[in-house]
Amino acid sequence: MYRIAYFGPEGTFTEQAARYLAGGDTHAELVPYETIAQAMAAVRDGETSAACVPVENSVEGPVTATLDELAEDEPLVATAEALLPIHFTVLAGSGVRAEEIGTVASHPHALAQVRHWLDVNLPSARHVATSSTAAAALAVQQGEYDAAVAAPVAAERYGLPSIATEVADVEDARTRFLLLTRPGTLPEPTGCDRTSVVAAAANRTGALSELLTELAFRGINLTRLDARPIKGGFGEYRFFIDFEGHVAEPRIGDALAALRRRCAVRFLGSHPRADGVRASIQPSAGNEDFVSAADWVESVRRGDTA
Amino acid sequence: MYRIAYFGPEGTFTEQAARYLAGGDTHAELVPYETIAQAMAAVRDGETSAACVPVENSVEGPVTATLDELAEDEPLVATAEALLPIHFTVLAGSGVRAEEIGTVASHPHALAQVRHWLDVNLPSARHVATSSTAAAALAVQQGEYDAAVAAPVAAERYGLPSIATEVADVEDARTRFLLLTRPGTLPEPTGCDRTSVVAAAANRTGALSELLTELAFRGINLTRLDARPIKGGFGEYRFFIDFEGHVAEPRIGDALAALRRRCAVRFLGSHPRADGVRASIQPSAGNEDFVSAADWVESVRRGDTA
Structure with missing residues (x-):
């Protein structure tokens, strides 16, 4: 079976990119790794056939962990890329109404990219930093916070209702992802x-x-x-x-x-x-x-x- | 009085750089701003004489918010720079012993830069992401978490004991900071x-x-x-x-x-x-x-x- 390592956790933009890059292969198994280096080591070691990692974001700049890993250790080559618009979904805890939201959690980069939207739409909510957008969704599912700013795929993954979709202060914000394999046949x-x-x-x-x-x-x-x-x-x-x-x-x-x-x-x-x-x-x-x-x-x- | 805006909160590496760049001027007043854009707006508007902001980190790459702000809006020019080694101090709550540490908080970039040290020295501590290294120190002061990974200046600022200093997985990690003013006399x-x-x-x-x-x-x-x-x-x-x-x-x-x-x-x-x-x-x-x-x-x- 075709296995793709990706920079996890589950329910992030990188999982969305990995799904897209798996293409029609519905049997592809997507395996989350905790760091970019670990996802790339998985394909180097032959644990997986490919790795999906982010390489640049139009707002935050280059993903330095990916670049540094590509230059060092055993060579890997990109055989495909995906370009995802970074539009966030705002998820609320089940039963939490928009006007009751007192805390909104997400990764600091994501909070920075929706700050204006939050100021206008959830002006009294306190912002809480989490280690990933998916960690924020999980914390909301567990009742720890009222709302999360996350990737669209997280709504389904964590079974949470969306109170807004396509949220982004910078309309054109995009992240480019690479599908990396060991050197071999080129596209x-x-x-x-x-x-x-x-x-x-x-x-x-x-x-x-x-x-x-x-x-x-x-x-x-x-x-x-x-x-x-x-x-x-x-x-x-x-x-x-x-x-x-x-x-x-x-x-x-x-x-x-x-x-x-x-x-x-x-x-x-x-x-x-x-x-x-x-x-x-x-x-x-x-x-x-x-x-x-x-x-x-x-x-x-x-x-x-x- | 000479006022320097800086990207806050208090107790971060940027405050340390601003103190250094204030030089011998012990009367300089350092004013924290919540974002890089706000610190730069303060000097554009004449609220302060200068702004201190990070411009590049050798591990994380360019500070895109600073670069984008420099290219847009009213011109600002750099008149000095500071190069700080990014060595973290690990602070514990008062009365918390190293072997009792169950949670360690910091900004996700800082946690990423000391991950190896934490794995070796605090292997059972859970990592918690906060919005800045200083926010982590504050949360420890308030008893919310057991330990924080922060800038050396935070130890003094928050009155917390250090359990380790000069902590960094990448020994040479540095951040360069600029002192920005409105166009005028050049150095x-x-x-x-x-x-x-x-x-x-x-x-x-x-x-x-x-x-x-x-x-x-x-x-x-x-x-x-x-x-x-x-x-x-x-x-x-x-x-x-x-x-x-x-x-x-x-x-x-x-x-x-x-x-x-x-x-x-x-x-x-x-x-x-x-x-x-x-x-x-x-x-x-x-x-x-x-x-x-x-x-x-x-x-x-x-x-x-x-």
């Missing part, structure tokens, strides 16, 4: 793909600029760039670079080889983009341009042309 | 300075590469780069770029003008680096090189030389 290119690498650029002036110029000179569009310190402090950095295209394409393979010549690079996956955006390809930087230029060099080497 | 250059800008690079292939190349070609060393989505979702990005040097230097002024020609740029400050690292200057990219090259162009224009 087919679709024309709407994303490739991710982590590069340990040398610690000298211009090193990052050179890596980005290798991509820009090949007409490759960046989609994300995050710098993370390599050790605990702020010393040397590694760069997580996402760009349009698939490693199976000649233009992308050429770019990856150029990055690899310049520094230590780890491939983190090529897979379809959840937003379906097609790669923009610059004039004279298409795959056919790379192929015909390589063919020409070969024919020059053979003495067939000049 | 003097010291040779060990940092300049910060936020640039809204055009949303096209190569735009970021060009900005970084402008810096690299002038031999200017990057110290940080963060990309943040401009609106809620993952669409267009703005880039927070920190580099060595001071805007008063000819080589840095030349680079800022080049960035400004390419896109909308906001200056976020030039000030001494807390780590005291001297700017590395490349051959032929020193201030005297920029000055003598400009002098030569002037003399060519006058017809004095060729």
Whole structure:
């Protein structure tokens, strides 16, 4: 059976993403792990076939635990992604009416993302921080607090009535999740793909600029760039670079080889983009341009042309 | 009197940074605000002369609320920075012995950063999430929990005994804090300075590469780069770029003008680096090189030389 590890507990946005990424496979077993590192260790150790973890949130920024784990230990590659709108559901304890709500619990990040809504709609409720949105729903189920701000999936999971859905101060807030597996067969290119690498650029002036110029000179569009310190402090950095295209394409393979010549690079996956955006390809930087230029060099080497 | 707004509550690492940045001014009044946005609004509105806020943590990454606030609304500039090692103090309720600790409270980020220590030293304690490290100390003072993981300053503030100090799973974990003021007199250059800008690079292939190349070609060393989505979702990005040097230097002024020609740029400050690292200057990219090259162009224009 296909087992997917995910960053738990049950009833969070990550479970929702894992369900979505399991796709039509209704027999897939979703297994919650307490930390991102443990979910990723499960797939490394072969306990599960894949792991679903968050990688970036448009309000909170990069998920540093995921990035750091991807750069260290045994390699994992992303084979799919999901982009979830972060719209919260406000759950009340059974029998608690909206006007009776004196406490509302959630993870501090979630409370921060619905603060304005709470001020307007539950102005007298005290805010209580919990370790996850699902922990808040559980505490409400157990009668500890009156209401919870949680993922939509928690309503069903904890059997609690919703007093509001689609709640978010920032309308466009989204989290992107990755489905990670051990290196193996890659997904087919679709024309709407994303490739991710982590590069340990040398610690000298211009090193990052050179890596980005290798991509820009090949007409490759960046989609994300995050710098993370390599050790605990702020010393040397590694760069997580996402760009349009698939490693199976000649233009992308050429770019990856150029990055690899310049520094230590780890491939983190090529897979379809959840937003379906097609790669923009610059004039004279298409795959056919790379192929015909390589063919020409070969024919020059053979003495067939000049 | 000199008043400094800071991201509160009292008894947090940010209060510790604000105290440090107040320097010898023992009459400075430190005023806690509930959110980063409110602390920054206080200095914009003239309620305080300055605001102290965190900008990046080596484990958790950039503080997105600070970055977003710096890019929007009325400009503020950083005039100083502080770099605090994030070593926690574990506080116990008065009369509670270490072996009796059944609950330990803190902000989820702090609990994540001492998880290993707690597993070894307080293996049977239940972890409880609170809205800040100081809120955990307060709850312990009030007898709600047995122990708190907090900033060293909280021990004194809440009058609680420490059962351990200098606790951190990642030894080098640091947070950098900025002292922000309204635009005005800049600090003097010291040779060990940092300049910060936020640039809204055009949303096209190569735009970021060009900005970084402008810096690299002038031999200017990057110290940080963060990309943040401009609106809620993952669409267009703005880039927070920190580099060595001071805007008063000819080589840095030349680079800022080049960035400004390419896109909308906001200056976020030039000030001494807390780590005291001297700017590395490349051959032929020193201030005297920029000055003598400009002098030569002037003399060519006058017809004095060729």
